[in-house]
Amino acid sequence: MKKYRLLIIAIVVGILTSSCNVDVNKKANKFLVQGVQAHMLARYEEAIHYYTKAIELNPEFADAYYNRGLAYRTKGEYDLAIVDYSKAIELNPKDASAYLGCGITYGYKGEYDLAIKDFNKAIELNSKYTDVYYNRGLVYWKKGDYKAARQDFEKALEQDPDGLLGNKARVNLKILKSEGH
Numbered sequence: 461m462k463k464y465r466l467l468i469i470a471i472v473v474g475i476l477t478s479s480c481n482v483d484v485n486k487k488a489n490k491f492l493v494q495g496v497q498a499h500m501l502a503r504y505e506e507a508i509h510y511y512t513k514a515i516e517l518n519p520e521f522a523d524a525y526y527n528r529g530l531a532y533r534t535k536g537e538y539d540l541a542i543v544d545y546s547k548a549i550e551l552n553p554k555d556a557s558a559y560l561g562c563g564i565t566y567g568y569k570g571e572y573d574l575a576i577k578d579f580n581k582a583i584e585l586n587s588k589y590t591d592v593y594y595n596r597g598l599v600y601w602k603k604g605d606y607k608a609a610r611q612d613f614e615k616a617l618e619q620d621p622d623g624l625l626g627n628k629a630r631v632n633l634k635i636l637k638s639e640g641h
Contacts (some may be wrong), residue, residue: 606641
């Protein structure tokens with residue numbers, strides 16, 4: 461009888477704990493949504509505030525770290541962005557967008573080899589991710605590796621021939637050609 465009583469108590473505690481977690485996750489999601497809304501209105505400090513609230517409620521919330529990293533990057537706070545992207549990657553290592561975000565940020569800092577490493581990982585996770593090819597092409601261009609830049613712009617153009625990145629890649633290919641690369 462004692463065993464059954466302990467089992468019932470354990471089940472009740474488990475149910476109560478999981479319902480508390482659901483409430484916490486709902487609140488964290490609400491803060492994430494508020495952060496995204498503020499971010500879309502270019503209110504980056506407010507967005508960071510909401511993302512931070514979401515993280516305080518759920519320290520395992522990879523999307524909140526990713527979005528806060530994006531807000532930090534937009535503000536030019538690259539080191540803080542990299543910390544958040546890295547945490548998002550730690551929590552969700554299969555998220556190609558977090559590697560893309562980190563790679564773009566390293567590119568802005570002029571840390572091209574680290575950027576390329578993150579872009580390569582993003583491509584490994586999702587070879588159809590046009591943004592990664594386009595951004596890696598930009599980094600290769602900045603490094604002076606015009607052949608690799610051309611290959612990435614061609615891949616971006618192939619994947620998105622009529623879209624924004626495809627058109628940007630097309631323009632960059634024309635510039636490279638006009639410069640003799």
